[in-house]
Amino acid sequence: MGLFADIYGENTLQKSRIAVISDHLLGTLVDAVNRVDTEVKLIGLTSTQEKEGVTTVTHLIANALCTSTYFRSLVVDAGLHNPAMHRVENIPEAPGLSDVILSKELRWKEAIKSKKEPVCYVLPAGKSVESLVDFFMHPRVYDFLKDLRSAFNFVLFDLPPVGTYPEILPFISELDAVLFVVRAHYTRVRAAQVAVDRLKRGGVLILGGILNRKRYYIPETLYKMF
Numbered sequence: 001m002g003l004f005a006d007i008y009g010e011n012t013l014q015k016s017r018i019a020v021i022s023d024h025l026l027g028t029l030v031d032a033v034n035r036v037d038t039e040v041k042l043i044g045l046t047s048t049q050e051k052e053g054v055t056t057v058t059h060l061i062a063n064a065l066c067t068s069t070y071f072r073s074l075v076v077d078a079g080l081h082n083p084a085m086h087r088v089e090n091i092p093e094a095p096g097l098s099d100v101i102l103s104k105e106l107r108w109k110e111a112i113k114s115k116k117e118p119v120c121y122v123l124p125a126g127k128s129v130e131s132l133v134d135f136f137m138h139p140r141v142y143d144f145l146k147d148l149r150s151a152f153n154f155v156l157f158d159l160p161p162v163g164t165y166p167e168i169l170p171f172i173s174e175l176d177a178v179l180f181v182v183r184a185h186y187t188r189v190r191a192a193q194v195a196v197d198r199l200k201r202g203g204v205l206i207l208g209g210i211l212n213r214k215r216y217y218i219p220e221t222l223y224k225m226f
């Protein structure tokens, strides 16, 4: 797995740098997708353990996609272990993904929220679910993925960390590719390797790793001088 991008950050992301980071992430993503022989539309973001920055990175890429007029995109909050995309996007948590899958009546088109019509949308997590494994194995999930594939150029899935929730692997295997987020100075290399090996054994295409919350070792002002 190659390094896809790294993102500096201590406690909060600097607002002034968000657009630059987002554009860089999207550029690298499109580049990586173009280098792959297979079609890559459904992309999951996951990690080894919780709080590595999966929701943050998903949101950054989604923002860049919204500025593009080429791509029709959707972000799905599949982080049902701890839904957070609705907070970042400032939208209601439900109805959302779980309601679309578990209720026969609600269609996904009615549950998605527009970020920028008609190019980018968000599907929040929906009502909480009792069991992640039951949810992700639900037969309606697969028809839903098929629908999304024909409706969008890119669908980003904010996923639970596969290291902590290996039961989501069968679902991840249905996606086209994964970006693997690693929080610097937080997750042990060995633990990340185990999670990545698990994905590879599941036949998952890993587009690359994103090293998040890297620290500056020389004062930030010096970085800015060059």
Ligand SMILES: Nc1ncnc2c1ncn2[C@@H]1O[C@H](COP(=O)(O)OP(=O)(O)OP(=O)(O)O)[C@@H](O)[C@H]1O
Binding pocket: 007, 008, 009, 010, 011, 012, 013, 047, 049, 050, 051, 052, 053, 054, 055, 056, 057, 079, 082, 084, 161, 212, 213, 214
């Ligand atoms: N590059 C960064 N710089 C500064 N703060 C960051 C950065 N990335 C993430 N954070 C902060 O770290 C916290 C955890 O990030 P986030 O919610 O994106 O992680 P997550 O992997 O989705 O967590 P969870 O396991 O709860 O789903 C948040 O408060 C977020 O604002």
Ligand SMILES: [Mg+2]
Binding pocket: 054, 055, 056, 079, 082, 084, 158
């Ligand atoms: Mg999250």
